[in-house]
Amino acid sequence: MKAIIPVAGVGTRLRPHTFSHPKVLLNVAGKPIIGHIMDKLIDAGIDEAIVIVGYLGDMVEDWLLKNYTIKFTFVSQTELLGLAHAIWMCKPYVIDNEPLFIILGDTIFDVDLQPVLQSPFSTLGVKEVDDPRRFGVAVTTDEGKILKLVEKPDTLVSNLAIVGLYFLQQSGSLFASIDHLISNNIKTKGEYQLTDALELMIEGGEPFTTFPVHGWYDCGKPETLLSTNEILLKDNISTKAYPGCIINDPVFIADNAILENSIIGPYTTIGEKAVINNVIIRNSIIGYNARVGHIMLDHSIVGNNAFITGSSQEINIGDYSEIRVG
Numbered sequence: 001m002k003a004i005i006p007v008a009g010v011g012t013r014l015r016p017h018t019f020s021h022p023k024v025l026l027n028v029a030g031k032p033i034i035g036h037i038m039d040k041l042i043d044a045g046i047d048e049a050i051v052i053v054g055y056l057g058d059m060v061e062d063w064l065l066k067n068y069t070i071k072f073t074f075v076s077q078t079e080l081l082g083l084a085h086a087i088w089m090c091k092p093y094v095i096d097n098e099p100l101f102i103i104l105g106d107t108i109f110d111v112d113l114q115p116v117l118q119s120p121f122s123t124l125g126v127k128e129v130d131d132p133r134r135f136g137v138a139v140t141t142d143e144g145k146i147l148k149l150v151e152k153p154d155t156l157v158s159n160l161a162i163v164g165l166y167f168l169q170q171s172g173s174l175f176a177s178i179d180h181l182i183s184n185n186i187k188t189k190g191e192y193q194l195t196d197a198l199e200l201m202i203e204g205g206e207p208f209t210t211f212p213v214h215g216w217y218d219c220g221k222p223e224t225l226l227s228t229n230e231i232l233l234k235d236n237i238s239t240k241a242y243p244g245c246i247i248n249d250p251v252f253i254a255d256n257a258i259l260e261n262s263i264i265g266p267y268t269t270i271g272e273k274a275v276i277n278n279v280i281i282r283n284s285i286i287g288y289n290a291r292v293g294h295i296m297l298d299h300s301i302v303g304n305n306a307f308i309t310g311s312s313q314e315i316n317i318g319d320y321s322e323i324r325v326g
Contacts, residue, residue, distance in 0.1 A: 003046045006086045007105030008054030008077040013221045022056040024105045029232035030252035036108045044113035052086045082191025088178040097172040104164030110215025125165030125213040135161035136195035146208040151188045151195040163216045230267040
């Protein structure tokens with residue numbers, strides 16, 4: 001089985017971290033976002049991946065080739081014209097009408113993919129959301145058959161958001177639909193949308209179903225990156241002792257990180273070769289080679305090779321006093 005993974009986005013909402021690193025290589029719960037995705041795909045039997053790269057794509061290529069042994073093909077999308085256009089660029093590397101699994105590169109998920117990849121029909125991962133206007137949505141029958149797809153609806157037609165997991169039985173009909181969009185310059189909100197291509201397939205009579213994705217974790221903004229870090233760390237227990245430190249699980253601490261006289265956790269990731277001393281850190285992500293000292297951090301992201309330090313305070317106050325230090 002072959003997977004297509006688009007990772008060409010710039011990740012503007014995660015700046016300044018994405019000025020020097022592609023979004024999919026940001027650390028969450030001890031590994032890059034794309035590492036969580038690849039582990040799930042390989043566990044499900046995927047043995048080949050077409051990765052659509054763009055901004056800082058050489059860093060993505062280097063990391064994947066260093067850490068995984070499956071077959072990779074890298075396709076460069078130099079002009080961001082939409083998800084359908086990105087998928088369309090993979091056409092030369094796909095055998096006619098072979099099945100495909102497409103997963104968005106910023107989607108960490110918790111779902112068993114093996115029954116999905118054995119489905120006799122094309123099927124899309126969906127999740128109920130409160131505000132579907134930011135998503136493509138699926139309108140379905142009570143049995144889960146898709147009647148139509150709508151990209152980012154202005155009015156409520158369904159609350160089943162398409163969450164970036166697509167299993168397609170017939171890749172040929174997918175590429176034919178995208179060809180139609182591009183040759184006729186059919187865009188939604190200024191881009192060639194994959195949702196529109198899938199809707200053409202449905203209108204042409206191809207049956208589509210849905211499968212539920214209860215564990216779907218967004219990594220597109222600092223606050224959602226931190227909340228995903230918290231969710232993925234929920235079962236992580238640290239077994240190593242550090243001099244003068246208190247570890248409040250769950251945490252992830254890289255084996256070669258150095259910690260002294262600190263309180264770490266809960267829900268904190270400490271990257272490789274980080275040096276941490278005299279701090280209190282919770283609900284945060286600390287990048288590799290970062291140096292953090294004499295400070296308290298909460299809901300913070302410290303990038304790779306960053307340096308941050310604070311200063312101790314001296315206070316002399318009497319009984320019944322109350323001081324809040326920001």
